[in-house]
Amino acid sequence: MKEEVFFGESMPKVKKEYKDLYEAIVHLNEAVYTGKTLDYKTQKLIALGINAAVSDERATKKQMLSAMKEFNASKDEIVDVLRMVLLTAGMPPFVKAMRVLYELKE
Amino acid sequence: MKEEVFFGESMPKVKKEYKDLYEAIVHLNEAVYTGKTLDYKTQKLIALGINAAVSDERATKKQMLSAMKEFNASKDEIVDVLRMVLLTAGMPPFVKAMRVLYELKE
Amino acid sequence: MKEEVFFGESMPKVKKEYKDLYEAIVHLNEAVYTGKTLDYKTQKLIALGINAAVSDERATKKQMLSAMKEFNASKDEIVDVLRMVLLTAGMPPFVKAMRVLYELKE
Amino acid sequence: MKEEVFFGESMPKVKKEYKDLYEAIVHLNEAVYTGKTLDYKTQKLIALGINAAVSDERATKKQMLSAMKEFNASKDEIVDVLRMVLLTAGMPPFVKAMRVLYELKE
Amino acid sequence: MKEEVFFGESMPKVKKEYKDLYEAIVHLNEAVYTGKTLDYKTQKLIALGINAAVSDERATKKQMLSAMKEFNASKDEIVDVLRMVLLTAGMPPFVKAMRVLYELKE
Amino acid sequence: MKEEVFFGESMPKVKKEYKDLYEAIVHLNEAVYTGKTLDYKTQKLIALGINAAVSDERATKKQMLSAMKEFNASKDEIVDVLRMVLLTAGMPPFVKAMRVLYELKE
Numbered sequence: 001m002k003e004e005v006f007f008g009e010s011m012p013k014v015k016k017e018y019k020d021l022y023e024a025i026v027h028l029n030e031a032v033y034t035g036k037t038l039d040y041k042t043q044k045l046i047a048l049g050i051n052a053a054v055s056d057e058r059a060t061k062k063q064m065l066s067a068m069k070e071f072n073a074s075k076d077e078i079v080d081v082l083r084m085v086l087l088t089a090g091m092p093p094f095v096k097a098m099r100v101l102y103e104l105k106e
Numbered sequence: 107m108k109e110e111v112f113f114g115e116s117m118p119k120v121k122k123e124y125k126d127l128y129e130a131i132v133h134l135n136e137a138v139y140t141g142k143t144l145d146y147k148t149q150k151l152i153a154l155g156i157n158a159a160v161s162d163e164r165a166t167k168k169q170m171l172s173a174m175k176e177f178n179a180s181k182d183e184i185v186d187v188l189r190m191v192l193l194t195a196g197m198p199p200f201v202k203a204m205r206v207l208y209e210l211k212e
Numbered sequence: 213m214k215e216e217v218f219f220g221e222s223m224p225k226v227k228k229e230y231k232d233l234y235e236a237i238v239h240l241n242e243a244v245y246t247g248k249t250l251d252y253k254t255q256k257l258i259a260l261g262i263n264a265a266v267s268d269e270r271a272t273k274k275q276m277l278s279a280m281k282e283f284n285a286s287k288d289e290i291v292d293v294l295r296m297v298l299l300t301a302g303m304p305p306f307v308k309a310m311r312v313l314y315e316l317k318e
Numbered sequence: 319m320k321e322e323v324f325f326g327e328s329m330p331k332v333k334k335e336y337k338d339l340y341e342a343i344v345h346l347n348e349a350v351y352t353g354k355t356l357d358y359k360t361q362k363l364i365a366l367g368i369n370a371a372v373s374d375e376r377a378t379k380k381q382m383l384s385a386m387k388e389f390n391a392s393k394d395e396i397v398d399v400l401r402m403v404l405l406t407a408g409m410p411p412f413v414k415a416m417r418v419l420y421e422l423k424e
Numbered sequence: 425m426k427e428e429v430f431f432g433e434s435m436p437k438v439k440k441e442y443k444d445l446y447e448a449i450v451h452l453n454e455a456v457y458t459g460k461t462l463d464y465k466t467q468k469l470i471a472l473g474i475n476a477a478v479s480d481e482r483a484t485k486k487q488m489l490s491a492m493k494e495f496n497a498s499k500d501e502i503v504d505v506l507r508m509v510l511l512t513a514g515m516p517p518f519v520k521a522m523r524v525l526y527e528l529k530e
Numbered sequence: 531m532k533e534e535v536f537f538g539e540s541m542p543k544v545k546k547e548y549k550d551l552y553e554a555i556v557h558l559n560e561a562v563y564t565g566k567t568l569d570y571k572t573q574k575l576i577a578l579g580i581n582a583a584v585s586d587e588r589a590t591k592k593q594m595l596s597a598m599k600e601f602n603a604s605k606d607e608i609v610d611v612l613r614m615v616l617l618t619a620g621m622p623p624f625v626k627a628m629r630v631l632y633e634l635k636e
Contacts, residue, residue, distance in 0.1 A: 010416045018397060024236075024243035025409065031236035032193040035186035039600060044146055049152040050159040051410075054195070055586070058372070059410055080141035084152040087138040089160070090514020091555065092581075092589055098540045106125040116522045119461065125502060130554075130561035137554035157516075165304060167437070196408020197237065198263075198271055199430055204222045207288070244405040247398035254360055258402040261364040262371040265481070266407075291442060292353035296364040299350040301372070302451065302620020303485055304475075310434045328628045336609060342448075342455035343621065349448035369622075374585070377622055456617040459610035466572055470579040470614040477580040478619070504565035508576040511562040513584070 041071045049081045052097035053089035147177045158203035166193035253283045261293045264309035265301035359389045367399045370415035371407035465495045473505045476511035476521035582627035583619035608609045
């Protein structure tokens with residue numbers, strides 16, 4: 001499975017104890033990342049934009065780390081995503097995401 | 107100014123009556139679309155993802171129309187964006203955005 | 213599949229054109245409604261509470277209709293759900309959901 | 319007063335300093351928990367679902383603790399509530415609530 | 425009771441059928457508007473800002489109408505509130521609220 | 531520039547590395563605080579109400595500190611703002627903001 005961002009530490013337990021839920025989540029995850037036209041990187045940047053827009057700082061951090069690790073996303077690329085957050089979700093989510101980014105890069 | 111999506115019918119009045127606000131909004135808009143690395147199309151798809159994730163159906167529709175018109179986005183490309191909405195924001199915003207998309211394409 | 217509430221008019225098209233997504237959604241839907249201890253009715257009332265709490269009036273209406281049809285939910289039962297909405301999400305979502313309910317019952 | 323979940327440590331101070339507000343909150347709390355048809359347990363599970371759906375981790379934790387203590391809710395019952403969160407609010411709130419649950423149970 | 429904004433057309437029915445809920449809501453409403461230091465007008469403008477910030481267009485419209493009627497709020501005063509919405513909640517809620525305002529003034 | 535609340539520790543870095551974004555944000559900030567009719571204090575209280583209503587505890591805290599420091603806002607004035615939060619956004623955001631307030635005052 002490609003995407004581990006939302007799965008965190010509880011997922012192994014969910015897999016063991018609630019196998020039906022786990023399998024449905026894995027299935028969904030595979031389906032959403034099997035886009036027909038957009039590449040994986042673009043899809044991940046969109047997910048990052050959404051996580052940041054709703055001020056989910058934990059998911060934002062995980063998406064940033066994953067973007068840096070999986071396809072070597074630069075700080076400028078991530079800031080370009082956050083520009084859209086500033087436009088469509090306003091200053092507070094933008095500032096939070098910038099703080100997360102700076103904490104990661106230091 | 108590139109982006110007209112949020113500006114709708116009231117913006118000409120804002121321009122006339124609240125020129126200081128209008129100019130600040132135009133300035134912001136220009137700054138966010140002057141990304142360093144991501145192209146305009148990717149930025150617009152991220153904005154679409156965010157609009158759809160927060161169930162803003164009017165903005166979602168405008169972003170879809172703009173994506174189709176400005177860079178000839180296909181239905182499959184838009185659905186690839188909405189896959190991320192399904193993953194990160196859940197079923198209701200995904201279903202709403204799919205309905206908007208089908209209404210546009212018919 | 214038990215639950216049709218979120219699926220609306222676009223789902224047949226999704227089934228035809230994006231079969232992978234459709235199957236993942238059906239899989240998820242089945243997994244979430246296969247609770248181990250709570251009965252279907254309680255699960256549906258929880259879903260109604262969540263839909264109403266986030267002011268999703270369309271989903272709220274569909275859940276109410278589905279609750280009335282599938283297990284003959286009374287107006288008082290639905291109001292009991294909305295009491296929780298008032299407590300945990302405040303007056304505006306409560307008032308919206310009451311309006312939806314009164315429109316359905318008249 | 320039955321429900322103490324939202325009241326936390328500041329409520330005694332509110333009671334002392336802003337008695338009018340305190341009394342109105344107590345009144346509201348009593349009214350919402352005096353449902354006509356649903357029992358207290360079901361109402362509490364609905365409140366838990368709403369708290370989890372909006373990613374309010376502190377309230378989610380308090381509701382889980384309260385559900386375990388007041389009516390001996392099992393882990394499976396709580397997960398059945400969270401299944402609805404997964405369906406109606408998506409993966410991130412579900413994963414957060416599962417993490418809260420696992421932290422409580424360990 | 426001072427504030428009728430949220431109460432809309434369903435409240436008379438709630439009063440008749442769910443008197444306990446109605447009384448608790450009236451009590452809460454009275455308590456919140458009995459501020460110690462801020463005047464009624466300022467409190468109403470704050471409520472307008474919050475309604476607009478969460479994109480509740482119906483409540484936004486009612487608050488604007490109420491502000492115009494009850495204390496003769498000018499368009500400029502309302503726009504001054506919406507400036508804060510632009511700063512703290514971003515462009516989409518600001519643009520929606522401006523559209524509501526222009527529709528009211530025409 | 532008057533308002534520093536949202537700008538936090540990352541803004542000096544944004545100023546240095548993303549000057550175009552920084553300038554657009556400063557421009558926006560100046561435009562929104564140049565209201566025509568409402569004074570700065572009222573605008574700040576509206577911003578506080580919005581921050582608290584969306585449960586942004588960090589921004590809420592900064593706005594409270596700023597209100598106390600810049601125009602000597604009393605606890606009662608801040609509670610009067612939070613009364614509106616209770617009315618329009620419900621109990622959980624109100625309780626969170628009260629906790630923030632009590633932590634600041636002790």
